[in-house]
Amino acid sequence: MGGVEVMDGGRVEPSDVAPGGHPADAVGDRRDESARRAVRRAAPDRPPSRTSAGVSSEGGDPGFSLVVLAPRDDVSVYAPDPADAESLRASGTPHLYAGVVEGTGLVGPLVLPGETGCAGCLHESRTDLDPAWPRLIAQWRSGRQRQVRPCDLTLATTVAGLAAAHALAFLDGRAPSSVGARWECSVPGLHWRARPVRAHPGCSCAAAERGNGEHLSEDGGSHETMAVQRPSEQCREAEAERPAGTWRAHV
Numbered sequence: 001m002g003g004v005e006v007m008d009g010g011r012v013e014p015s016d017v018a019p020g021g022h023p024a025d026a027v028g029d030r031r032d033e034s035a036r037r038a039v040r041r042a043a044p045d046r047p048p049s050r051t052s053a054g055v056s057s058e059g060g061d062p063g064f065s066l067v068v069l070a071p072r073d074d075v076s077v078y079a080p081d082p083a084d085a086e087s088l089r090a091s092g093t094p095h096l097y098a099g100v101v102e103g104t105g106l107v108g109p110l111v112l113p114g115e116t117g118c119a120g121c122l123h124e125s126r127t128d129l130d131p132a133w134p135r136l137i138a139q140w141r142s143g144r145q146r147q148v149r150p151c152d153l154t155l156a157t158t159v160a161g162l163a164a165a166h167a168l169a170f171l172d173g174r175a176p177s178s179v180g181a182r183w184e185c186s187v188p189g190l191h192w193r194a195r196p197v198r199a200h201p202g203c204s205c206a207a208a209e210r211g212n213g214e215h216l217s218e219d220g221g222s223h224e225t226m227a228v229q230r231p232s233e234q235c236r237e238a239e240a241e242r243p244a245g246t247w248r249a250h251v
């Protein structure tokens, strides 16, 4: 992998401490700085670091090969807002959703904009099943303060590891099963199952018109740069510049 860019807001809370994530002695530090340190610790033979500004401002900016969206609040995990990924869709940036809502961990879909099912497709498919869905989700998004609830640490760590595996498979030029699907795992049964996220003809991403990503595996080329982004209100100002984000083992 060429590089990992990190974006997050706030400071590390005791509940953020997790294996492979924020260490106990980082409590009180800025989350983004602590996460960057965690990334660098994981790559002891790393090349000299590049600043985020360096990555985004180099001539002929190639953008990110993948952005991982790891929202904290329940609603954004369960029903990702298509608007949060609009800039990624517009720039054609592949992105992967991952998170934990209560006792359920979710990984996927990995979206290839305009080619495979996206958050908008997911929304449209849910609306087909329940016409009241748009009203319901609008109430959830507007009527509640976004909350970060406690979640099972082992589940969160598992979700983080699986999301990383899917991301790395994609960056290696493969087509992980999260393309066009969402993996779900709930405690205490811990059965993994995949739910399809099909391209929907009613979604403005137009993926339904172009098939459902069958040609991904033919790509074969590796992708060099990954970013992890949390699409919260705290990140919006930076989104205007260039998607970036943070890896959170404890989402």
Ligand SMILES: [Zn+2]
Residues within 6 Å of the ligand: 116, 117, 118, 119, 120, 121, 122, 199, 200, 203, 204, 205, 206, 207
């Ligand atoms: Zn779509």
